[in-house]
Amino acid sequence: MRVIKKHDERKNEILDAAERLFHVKGYEKCTVNDILEEVAIAKGTFYYYFKSKKEVMEAVVSRYTDVVAERANKILKNDKISTEEKLVCIFRAMKINDQIDSDVLNEMHKAENAQLHQKILNQMVTTMAPILVQVVEEGVERKIWSCKYPLQYMQIFLSAALTLTDEGIFKLDKEEQGMLMTALISLIEKMLEVPENSFNQLFIQKWEKT
Template structure:
């Protein structure tokens, strides 16, 4: 029987696929390295060649998922060349989760057993997305469209509020409450950037109506 040899990235992603599925289904704390080994069909030494610990595998899972969101956000920003308003709107819309499989994953992440995974994912999203959005804000400042003294810090504050308040695993809200939160968040963003009241809200509402 021939031994199957896989390249580094292929094997690493195979381990991450198994780890991600097990973390969400069993919970990070309950999942063991042995569970991952059995699922992938590898020896313990192979696992530790790629990851020094189960925690490192979790970081790899988070980084991979955040990278997908970052790629999506950056791709939509690039489509709106020269228009900071359109770039910012595209970036926020690209953060939405529309895939049913991803929704199921989020439900599993919200389980109490995955609190650490959930917390670290939010932290990584804020750290990774803030500089990207701050660059867009700086474009608007340079073009004298917006006014903002601290673009990076303002985007960190906005993302921390937005990602937390719209996270159903943290706050349970009915549809009306969710709508009011979104209106308040957009109003906060307008104030951060010195935009006239309801200017962003009109733009985003018009765009969402066509979705």
């Protein structure tokens, strides 16, 4: 007897299987047929939910970014913390290793998964920049700081920070990590036109605590 499952349940099964296979075989080597065999479904069922393997990859990536975006939006709406704390906490919420276990991260950083990894970083910037812009604009409105190009500055900062702090791309020792963090804090201070060391202590406290 054929088992009929609800739409979201079947779709999530396909995504779960695809995610496993992407990490084991690599995105490029994994085929739609591999996914079909893993879930035990017909090709027509697969194409009912997804147009292509690329679309599946984008849905897998969205799982990571959706978790981060949900965290960030909660912080954004939290009236019990200052605007400065919101900014720092949202940056902290984007640490992708909090969303993905170490084994998966190691697989993602393999050469065969470069496209998947790149897509995650790309979508993280695309998703998070508008959220950060809201915090920046809140700070501008409250005259906490100034910012000439909120969206562009946040895109630049995110692209740099997410790439340079990615352990799969740059292998930094503890001292180098500290120097990079200091430089990134200095960069955001310049972007927001606040005095030097305005965020330094707050970044350190929140980064280590949360």
